[in-house]
Amino acid sequence: MEIVSLITLVFSPIIVSILLFTPFFAGKEVRIRRFSKFFAGLHLVYSLLFLVFFQNSGDVEFYKEISFLGFDWVQPLGIKVSFGMDGISLLMVLLTEFITLIALVASKINIKNKHKFYYSLVFALQTALLGVFCARDMYVFFLFWELELLVMYFLISQWGDANSPKSAMKFLLYSFFGSLFLLLGILLLHFYNFITYGFMSADMGSLALDESFPIQLQMLISVLVLIGFAVKIPIIPFHTWLPDAHVDAVTPVSILLAGILLKMGTYGLIRFNIQILPDAFIILAPILMLLALINIIYSAFVAYNQKDLKKLVAYSSISHMGIVLLGLCALNLCGLSGSIFHMVSHGFISAGLFMVVGVVYLRTKTRDLTQLGGFAQVMPRLSGFAIILTLAALGLPLLMGFVGEFLTFFGTFTSKLASIVPVQIIASVAIFILIFSAAYMLKFLHKCFYENIYERWEKVKDITNHEFFVLSAISAVVVFFGIFPISIMNLIQPILLNILENVRF
Amino acid sequence: MNFINDIFNIFLPETALLITVLLLILLAVILPKRFYKVAKWVSIAGLVLATSLCAEVQIDPLYSGFSDAIISDNYTLFFKLLILISAFLIIFLTPKTVRHKRHKAFQFYSLFLTAVLSAVILVSVNDFLTMLVMLETFTISSYFLIMFSKGYVSKEASFKYLVTNAVATSVFLFGVSYMYGLTQSFNFNDITNFYSNHSSSLLYTISGILIVCGLVYKLGVLPFANWILDVYEGAPTSITTFLSVVPKVAMFAIVTRLLVFPLSYSFELYFTIIILTLVSALWANTLAIRQQNIKRLMACSSAANAAYILLVASLVSVYNLSTVLFYILTYIFMNVGIFAGIIILENSGFRFNLVELKNLAFANSFFTLAFSICIFALAGFPITSGFVAKIYLFSAIAHSGVIFIPFLIILFVAITIAAFYYFKIIKFLFQKSENNLGELITRKVSSAAVVFYFCAAITILLGIFPSKIIELCQFISYNI
Numbered sequence: 001m002e003i004v005s006l007i008t009l010v011f012s013p014i015i016v017s018i019l020l021f022t023p024f025f026a027g028k029e030v031r032i033r034r035f036s037k038f039f040a041g042l043h044l045v046y047s048l049l050f051l052v053f054f055q056n057s058g059d060v061e062f063y064k065e066i067s068f069l070g071f072d073w074v075q076p077l078g079i080k081v082s083f084g085m086d087g088i089s090l091l092m093v094l095l096t097e098f099i100t101l102i103a104l105v106a107s108k109i110n111i112k113n114k115h116k117f118y119y120s121l122v123f124a125l126q127t128a129l130l131g132v133f134c135a136r137d138m139y140v141f142f143l144f145w146e147l148e149l150l151v152m153y154f155l156i157s158q159w160g161d162a163n164s165p166k167s168a169m170k171f172l173l174y175s176f177f178g179s180l181f182l183l184l185g186i187l188l189l190h191f192y193n194f195i196t197y198g199f200m201s202a203d204m205g206s207l208a209l210d211e212s213f214p215i216q217l218q219m220l221i222s223v224l225v226l227i228g229f230a231v232k233i234p235i236i237p238f239h240t241w242l243p244d245a246h247v248d249a250v251t252p253v254s255i256l257l258a259g260i261l262l263k264m265g266t267y268g269l270i271r272f273n274i275q276i277l278p279d280a281f282i283i284l285a286p287i288l289m290l291l292a293l294i295n296i297i298y299s300a301f302v303a304y305n306q307k308d309l310k311k312l313v314a315y316s317s318i319s320h321m322g323i324v325l326l327g328l329c330a331l332n333l334c335g336l337s338g339s340i341f342h343m344v345s346h347g348f349i350s351a352g353l354f355m356v357v358g359v360v361y362l363r364t365k366t367r368d369l370t371q372l373g374g375f376a377q378v379m380p381r382l383s384g385f386a387i388i389l390t391l392a393a394l395g396l397p398l399l400m401g402f403v404g405e406f407l408t409f410f411g412t413f414t415s416k417l418a419s420i421v422p423v424q425i426i427a428s429v430a431i432f433i434l435i436f437s438a439a440y441m442l443k444f445l446h447k448c449f450y451e452n453i454y455e456r457w458e459k460v461k462d463i464t465n466h467e468f469f470v471l472s473a474i475s476a477v478v479v480f481f482g483i484f485p486i487s488i489m490n491l492i493q494p495i496l497l498n499i500l501e502n503v504r505f
Numbered sequence: 506m507n508f509i510n511d512i513f514n515i516f517l518p519e520t521a522l523l524i525t526v527l528l529l530i531l532l533a534v535i536l537p538k539r540f541y542k543v544a545k546w547v548s549i550a551g552l553v554l555a556t557s558l559c560a561e562v563q564i565d566p567l568y569s570g571f572s573d574a575i576i577s578d579n580y581t582l583f584f585k586l587l588i589l590i591s592a593f594l595i596i597f598l599t600p601k602t603v604r605h606k607r608h609k610a611f612q613f614y615s616l617f618l619t620a621v622l623s624a625v626i627l628v629s630v631n632d633f634l635t636m637l638v639m640l641e642t643f644t645i646s647s648y649f650l651i652m653f654s655k656g657y658v659s660k661e662a663s664f665k666y667l668v669t670n671a672v673a674t675s676v677f678l679f680g681v682s683y684m685y686g687l688t689q690s691f692n693f694n695d696i697t698n699f700y701s702n703h704s705s706s707l708l709y710t711i712s713g714i715l716i717v718c719g720l721v722y723k724l725g726v727l728p729f730a731n732w733i734l735d736v737y738e739g740a741p742t743s744i745t746t747f748l749s750v751v752p753k754v755a756m757f758a759i760v761t762r763l764l765v766f767p768l769s770y771s772f773e774l775y776f777t778i779i780i781l782t783l784v785s786a787l788w789a790n791t792l793a794i795r796q797q798n799i800k801r802l803m804a805c806s807s808a809a810n811a812a813y814i815l816l817v818a819s820l821v822s823v824y825n826l827s828t829v830l831f832y833i834l835t836y837i838f839m840n841v842g843i844f845a846g847i848i849i850l851e852n853s854g855f856r857f858n859l860v861e862l863k864n865l866a867f868a869n870s871f872f873t874l875a876f877s878i879c880i881f882a883l884a885g886f887p888i889t890s891g892f893v894a895k896i897y898l899f900s901a902i903a904h905s906g907v908i909f910i911p912f913l914i915i916l917f918v919a920i921t922i923a924a925f926y927y928f929k930i931i932k933f934l935f936q937k938s939e940n941n942l943g944e945l946i947t948r949k950v951s952s953a954a955v956v957f958y959f960c961a962a963i964t965i966l967l968g969i970f971p972s973k974i975i976e977l978c979q980f981i982s983y984n985i
Contacts, residue, residue: 068969068970068972069970071970071972071973072972073969073971073972074893074896074897074971074972074975075972075975075976076972076975076976076979077897077900077975114867139896142896143887143888143892144887146886146887146892147886147887147888149886150881150886150887153928153931154935157932157935158935165932165936169925169928169932172924172928173921173924173925176921176924177917177918177921180917180920180921181917183895183896183899184899184903184910184913184917187896187899187900187903187904188903188907190900191900191903191904217907220907220910
């Protein structure tokens with residue numbers, strides 16, 4: 001029994017979520033809440049141990065398999081429950097741990113009923129997310145992918161506005177439909193890998209396809225799994241669930257949704273489309289680049305015209321995921337590392353922005369931008385954090401948002417795809433569209449915190465200690481990694497070099 | 506003496522069931538009304554005896570008896586066991602049904618066992634005429650079983666079943682008569698041999714389509730599926746459970762055998778079945794969206810599930826067959842689990858309307874947990890057996906070739922619609938309201954509760970430890 005084991009990391013939250021139903025916690029809401037935060041903090045510390053023992057060799061580390069009574073999980077199909085970690089996984093795991101802790105702290109103010117159910121669901125969600133980020137087997141990846149769906153359905157529908165069951169159903173059906181395509185892609189990959197190379201395996205590491213794997217089939221599989229991820233990222237025609245889910249979910253759930261869940265899509269894209277099927281991705285990348293550009297432009301315009309604060313932040317999320325996608329399509333070290341950095345930075349920034357919106361909503365019961373104004377007078381501390389986060393979101397240098405955007409656009413500008421698509425033009429257009437992102441972000445800041453204050457908001461109280469903790473933690477991270485981005489870059493560089501070795505132009 | 510030999514080699518379970526049926530009829534005359542509970546225990550004893558006698562059945566090598574009308578191998582034994590086990594589970598759901606009509610308890614159980622007996626024989630038939638006899642025995646017993654509850658709805662359901670069955674059976678017979686005209690035989694082996702030496706004709710395809718259409722009505726697959734909603738609603742809930750499991754298992758056994766052997770010489774036939782199943786899956790799932798009655802909803806769900814299974818079964822290969830076996834096995838437990846839950850609710854005053862399910866999660870969370878496990882399994886979510894079964898079933902279609910992907914995408918649409926109505930149930934379960942149905946559920950251990958929690962537990966366990974069972978299914982299908 002090793003102390004630093006991925007199995008403990010992945011499965012301890014779900015065990016805690018079952019423990020919450022024991023008589024020890026019966027009817028004791030404060031105890032449940034405090035224990036949850038304590039455990040999440042402990043788990044964060046535990047996950048930092050992985051950072052300490054991580055050797056960053058560019059390969060899978062901490063590899064672990066689980067056997068079920070002497071069998072693999074589905075032995076006749078060669079499916080094993082196996083976990084492993086590389087730089088990208090580790091980064092995502094740390095993001096998950098951090099955001100979950102943040103969301104749990106933010107829950108005290110927002111969750112008023114069904115405590116036990118809520119906290120156990122959050123821990124189940126944590127297991128699902130860690131499972132997705134650490135899975136080394138395609139089917140295990142898919143298992144946790146669907147588990148996350150199930151848990152998220154309850155999290156959105158049970159706590160939230162009156163309309164939330166409907167939004168949760170929409171989220172579920174969109175994602176479920178996408179995940180069926182993902183499953184089909186996985187099955188085809190599994191089966192044709194067996195036919196071509198003669199061994200039954202669903203292990204992501206051993207699926208190294210070479211020229212003997214027909215390119216048409218690679219294309220087909222690549223498109224199928226891409227549909228699954230496109231719903232999650234979301235890429236534009238598949239995005240309509242996201243604003244609804246964000247608007248109707250309660251603030252901590254929004255934080256989880258924007259902070260981690262959207263990153264599952266891009267993470268899957270890196271794992272499947274770029275790492276396993278690079279040849280097909282080179283063909284798909286130009287189209288995806290255009291889709292990413294549409295993502296950036298369209299949602300920037302839509303965000304600018306939103307009256308609803310949460311919708312504004314939700315559409316800005318879509319726009320930022322477009323930037324992430326653009327960086328992935330560049331297929332060079334600069335673009336890939338930039339987009340992974342932007343995944344992390346967007347995770348923190350959007351979580352922070354949702355927190356700000358949540359704080360405002362909790363006090364005013366409205367998210368209508370025309371009804372708000374002048375909160376800097378009554379909530380100076382909140383407005384300070386809001387300024388940091390908005391500036392980070394629009395990409396001010398020395399804050400976290402800048403690094404990702406800069407690297408992404410630099411990567412796109414120098415991409416080797418220049419012979420197929422005019423990457424320079426795409427990068428330039430995307431850069432100029434960022435003016436709009438500045439426009440809607442500053443509009444949000446201006447309308448909400450400056451201008452004249454309405455009389456009815458004059459008695460509004462500033463943020464509590466819990467909210468202060470959440471926002472200051474996020475802001476500290478945003479500032480720190482804005483100044484020292486190199487620490488994240490070092491973590492992901494070896495694995496990215498490893499991935500890019502297989503990308504043959 | 507051949508006859509006696511055959512009985513001792515392969516027919517002991519069936520004989521045990523037959524003797525139990527006769528014993529029940531005899532006891533009905535002898536025992537007074539107040540001993541009605543004896544009927545249940547006699548039937549359980551008969552089922553246990555039959556199940557244990559399955560160990561004595563000769564299966565390897567394949568044994569064919571009764572002038573080649575009945576065969577016995579791994580495949581038939583697997584299905585026989587499935588039917589006996591599901592009948593064993595369902596019999597524990599019946600007491601409430603019988604309590605209203607104590608004077609007919611013995612008739613009820615003897616008819617129940619007759620239906621089980623015919624389903625068990627149906628699995629192993631090797632001959633169209635024996636098949637017809639067994640089909641009719643099954644349906645005639647089910648008319649009475651469906652009619653067993655009070656009120657005209659039950660009678661109406663029974664009559665609907667009768668009429669549809671009459672039409673479907675005549676279509677089936679029409680197909681069989683063509684087949685006889687073409688090959689001069691009713692025997693599956695003879696037909697298979699005939700067509701391995703002759704090329705198939707258009708008439709063969711037509712007769713095959715008629716036979717399959719006449720058979721699949723019991724599965725709720727189009728074209729004769731209109732009975733399924735009303736009959737599932739009208740029948741006593743225990744009998745609805747019975748109808749959603751036992752005839753299905755038997756039908757899959759026989760339809761798959763037909764598609765693998767005598768009807769395997771026509772591509773058009775397979776194509777027709779694929780279209781039929783896809784249309785039925787879409788039909789059943791869209792029909793389910795607007796249902797407010799949970800029994801009608803489950804009828805649609807079971808029709809849709811049958812369509813998925815039949816779709817895979819019609820892409821004939823040994824691998825696909827193993828996925829079908831595994832899916833049926835997991836489906837039995839999920840489905841019996843859900844219906845057992847419905848019966849528990851019915852006993853505490855549930856009138857099958859979905860709205861009544863409101864607030865259940867907060868009033869009785871343990872019940873809701875088990876109930877939602879079964880629903881998640883039907884929708885194919887982890888970590889239930891439904892998830893593994895879904896992966897395994899789709900893998901069959903993916904393995905059949907890239908050309909089947911368009912069909913699969915239609916299936917995806919159907920399955921997404923299905924997820925919608927399964928989560929509609931979940932939505933109601935977790936909705937706050939003044940409803941107090943959950944508190945009415947008795948904490949007393951009833952036989953239905955045992956079956957319910959047992960099925961939920963098996964559903965989870967099969968999701969975590971599926972390896973051994975999948976190996977068994979593969980062993981059976983590779984040795985057919």
